[in-house]
Amino acid sequence: xxxxxxxxxxxxRRVPPGAPxxxxxxxxxxxxxxxxxxxxxxxxxxxxxxxxSSEEQQQNGxxxxxxxxxVDPSTRYLAKPLACPVVKSAKQFWRTTSYDGFKVxxxxxxxxxxxxxxxxxxxxxxKVTIGLFAPNSHDVLPLPKCRMHHPSxxxxxxVITKACHSLSVVPYREAGKSDEDDKGSGQLRYVAVNVERSxxxxxxxxxWNESPPSDGAIDNPLLRKLASKIVSSSTASSAEVEExxxxxxxxxRGGKTELKSTRxxxxxKQTTTFKLHSLWINYHHSWKHSNAVFAFDSKxxxxxxxxxxxxxxxxxxxxxxxxxxxxxxxxAPLDFKVPxxxxxxxxxxxxxxxxxxxVARIRERTIKLKKDEVGDLICTELYGGVGTIGLHLSDLVxxxxxxxxxxxxxxxxxxxxxxxxxEVQSKLEYKRKDATAMVRSExxxxxxxQVLIVDPPRKGLDEEVVDYICTGGHEQLKLVAYVSCGFxxxxxxxxxITGSGKWRVEFAEGYILFPGSDAIETLAFFVPM
Numbered sequence: 001x002x003x004x005x006x007x008x009x010x011x012x013r014r015v016p017p018g019a020p021x022x023x024x025x026x027x028x029x030x031x032x033x034x035x036x037x038x039x040x041x042x043x044x045x046x047x048x049x050x051x052x053s054s055e056e057q058q059q060n061g062x063x064x065x066x067x068x069x070x071v072d073p074s075t076r077y078l079a080k081p082l083a084c085p086v087v088k089s090a091k092q093f094w095r096t097t098s099y100d101g102f103k104v105x106x107x108x109x110x111x112x113x114x115x116x117x118x119x120x121x122x123x124x125x126x127k128v129t130i131g132l133f134a135p136n137s138h139d140v141l142p143l144p145k146c147r148m149h150h151p152s153x154x155x156x157x158x159v160i161t162k163a164c165h166s167l168s169v170v171p172y173r174e175a176g177k178s179d180e181d182d183k184g185s186g187q188l189r190y191v192a193v194n195v196e197r198s199x200x201x202x203x204x205x206x207x208w209n210e211s212p213p214s215d216g217a218i219d220n221p222l223l224r225k226l227a228s229k230i231v232s233s234s235t236a237s238s239a240e241v242e243e244x245x246x247x248x249x250x251x252x253r254g255g256k257t258e259l260k261s262t263r264x265x266x267x268x269k270q271t272t273t274f275k276l277h278s279l280w281i282n283y284h285h286s287w288k289h290s291n292a293v294f295a296f297d298s299k300x301x302x303x304x305x306x307x308x309x310x311x312x313x314x315x316x317x318x319x320x321x322x323x324x325x326x327x328x329x330x331x332a333p334l335d336f337k338v339p340x341x342x343x344x345x346x347x348x349x350x351x352x353x354x355x356x357x358x359v360a361r362i363r364e365r366t367i368k369l370k371k372d373e374v375g376d377l378i379c380t381e382l383y384g385g386v387g388t389i390g391l392h393l394s395d396l397v398x399x400x401x402x403x404x405x406x407x408x409x410x411x412x413x414x415x416x417x418x419x420x421x422x423e424v425q426s427k428l429e430y431k432r433k434d435a436t437a438m439v440r441s442e443x444x445x446x447x448x449x450q451v452l453i454v455d456p457p458r459k460g461l462d463e464e465v466v467d468y469i470c471t472g473g474h475e476q477l478k479l480v481a482y483v484s485c486g487f488x489x490x491x492x493x494x495x496x497i498t499g500s501g502k503w504r505v506e507f508a509e510g511y512i513l514f515p516g517s518d519a520i521e522t523l524a525f526f527v528p529m
Contacts, residue, residue, distance in 0.1 A: 072143055073135050078516035081106055086487050086520050090510055093491050097498070097505065104510035104520065107322035107354035112515070113148045114195040115350040117293050118157065120188045120207075122171045128164035129171065130157050130191055138174060148516060150195045155274040156202040160191055163229040167222060172209050184209065187222070189284055190293050192344060194277075196310040197352070201277035203310050204230065205344045207293060212283035212300050227279060227304050234276030278306025280344050294345065296406070301345060309341040309412065312352060314392065316363075319356035329361035334395050339419055340386055341412040347385045351513040358511060358523050359392050362481045365507070365525055366393050366451060369479055379451040380442075382435040382465065386412040389453055389483070391428070394420065399427050401445055405434035436464045450478045460489025469526075470500035480526040485513075490522050497526055504529055 028036065077084040087104055094102040121140040123129040131142040145154055164171075172186035190207035206226070213219040218227065281302040284295040294300075320328050342348045349355040370377055376398040381390035384402035386409050394400060394417075402413060413430040420428070431438065435456070439446065446452075446468065454461060461482075469480060480503070484490035497503050508524040 072141065072146065072516075073132060074146075074148060074514070075516040077518060078109060078147075081109065081512045081515040084518045084520075086518050087510070087512070090487050090520055090522065093487075094508065097494075099505040099508055102508050102510065103325075103327065104512065105323050105325055105328065105357065106512045106515065107351070107357075109515040110147045111150055112351045112353060113146075113153065114150045114197060114352060115193075115348050116149060116153050117190060117192045118143075119190055120171050122173065122186075127171070128161060128169055128188060130161055150200070152195045152200050152202045152274060153193045156193050156204055156276075157191065159233045159274055160204070160206075160230060163226055163233065164188065167225055167229065169222065169226060188226075192282075192293065194310055194342065194344060194348060196277050197312060199275060199277070201275040203277040203280070203306070203342075203344055205280040205282050205294075207282045207284050209285055210283050211285045212302075216302070218281065218302065218304070223281065227281070230279060231276065231305050233273055235273050276306060277310060278308070279304040282344075296345060296408075298407075309343040309415070310348075312340045312342060312348075313337060314340070314352070314356040314359055314388075316356060316360040319353060319360060322354055322357075328357050329364040331360050331364040331367055334392065336395075336421055336424070337419065338391050338394075339416055340388060340391070341415045342386065343408065343412065345408045346406060346412055349388070349513070354511060354513050355388075355521070358483060358521065359389050361509070361523055362389055362453065362483075363392050363396075365479065365481070366396050369451065370396050373450065373478060376448075377451065378445075378449045379453065380438070380446055380449040381453040381455075382438055383455045383457070384430075384453070385409060385455070387416065387430070389455060389481075391416055393451075394424050394428055397427060397451070399429070401429045401431060401442070403431040403433050403435070403438050403442075405432070405437075407432055434462075436462045439464045439468045447472075447476055449476060451481070452477055452479070453481045453483075455483040456489075458486035458489065460484070460486055461493045466493055466496050469497055470502065478527065482522075482524045482526065484522040484524070485519070487520055487522060490524070494524065502529055503527065 081087075082104060090104070091102065094100070118130050119133055119138075119140050120128055120130050121138065123140075123142075129140050129142050131140045133139065134141045143149070143154075144158065163169075169188050170186045172189040173184055175184045187209055188206060189209050190205075192205040192207070194203040195201070196203065206223075208220075208223055210220065210223075218224045281304060282294050283300045283302075284292075286292065286295065316329070316331060316333060320330060366377075366379075377396065379390060379393060379397045379400045381387070381400065381402040384390055384404045385406070387402045390400050390402040391413070410430050410432050413428075417425050417428050431442070433441065435454070439462075452469070454465065456462075456465075469477075480497075482490070482493070484493075494505070498505060503526045506525045506527045508522065511521040511523070513519070513521045
């Protein structure tokens with residue numbers, strides 16, 4: 001063997017005299033020894049002097065948790081959002097294709113987030129702390145003045161944290177391997193805050209670690225006190241908020257769980273106040289391996305205060321003002337309003353302001369298609385959510401079918417359509433089906449469609465959807481609008497679609513919807529060859 005080789009004989013000679021041998025009680029295998037060394041290294045890292053810089057710690061191969069936990073993980077690329085790794089990967093990918101016009105747009109870098117799901121875990125003193133998980137851990141990093149959050153989110157989190165401390169609410173702890181209760185301990189698991197942009201009011205959901213009560217009322221005294229304290233620390237968001245009845249009583253009334261509390265007056269002594277849109281409870285008592293923030297069963301949701309949904313309107317002219325570029329879409333607006341309804345149990349874009357630019361581009365392209373094509377223009381929308389994209393084409397299409405697997409979306413879609421002109425309402429339909437089920441069971445509808453809109457989750461398109469586009473979709477479809485939030489999945493799907501020889505990329509652009517994170521939203525138009 002060559003000099004310097006780490007042979008088995010060399011390792012055997014290095015075993016110190018008197019070391020435990022196989023069969024001895026203290027004997028450790030090589031794997032067990034390595035794991036023990038790793039544990040010791042992690043322990044040394046925690047005990048390291050926190051005054052050392054992160055560069056020094058990395059050079060020494062140590063990670064000081066106290067230092068790392070002071071860095072907001074969502075701000076890593078905030079100094080240069082357009083230089084994050086995934087943007088570089090996207091540009092490199094498009095250079096290998098036949099399309100050479102790919103551009104990336106950046107909007108607001110602060111106060112853009114109007115949707116936030118925050119974890120609740122114990123701090124060093126065992127008290128509630130609310131924030132994001134630190135990288136590669138379940139340690140929560142509090143973000144009291146997060147620059148990306150809408151100010152209403154920061155204020156709501158401040159109020160909730162103080163209320164939890166004053167009432168000694170127990171933060172959630174994950175169950176360990178040796179725990180008999182595999183559903184963890186503690187009371188408050190997560191806090192979700194959605195902001196209504198027109199009023200700045202916060203729609204709050206408290207995720208509570210209990211099974212839902214059978215009678216619909218809040219039967220936990222502490223949870224009732226917490227809800228009352230949050231409501232009393234708020235001001236009404238608008239005239240639409242229902243006024244409490246003159247005679248308050250416990251139990252359910254008018255579809256809401258009523259509380260013995262009054263809102264803070266602007267001129268009162270209450271100093272920590274915020275605008276409350278609505279307050280919800282989500283009972284989520286799941287097993288320890290579940291990473292879901294919410295329990296989506298309808299029995300697990302309780303609306304305590306306020307309206308049933310945040311209402312949003314997409315304004316194309318406002319979205320274009322978020323960036324200095326003149327090349328963003330500027331389509332003709334609809335002649336009627338499109339009020340999108342968002343209760344807390346449906347998906348809503350966190351950066352809805354900039355996402356409006358994507359909707360505008362799809363509308364602009366559909367207007368062009370309508371001018372170029374003679375006859376019907378039928379559209380199918382998969383992964384449609386509440387119909388955020390499709391409903392903004394409702395004045396252009398002969399017929400539109402939007403679909404999604406979330407059972408709560410249909411009600412939101414219907415509420416929006418009810419406010420449209422009667423002649424438009426009859427052209428719109430919603431189906432509660434996932435994308436695969438749509439491809440399998442709605443073949444006739446798809447075969448008559450000229451436009452297909454897909455806005456899948458990070459994992460990309462389902463295989464059945466890709467197969468349909470590649471094998472049968474080209475026969476009738478004139479346009480596939482693909483909105484992607486996971487670029488690796490988009491790259492995979494794009495190669496399959498164009499590799500079929502039946503489609504080409506007509507247009508593509510990227511949007512930094514989450515500045516500071518390593519993420520890009522991609523919009524691509526595929527047309528038949």
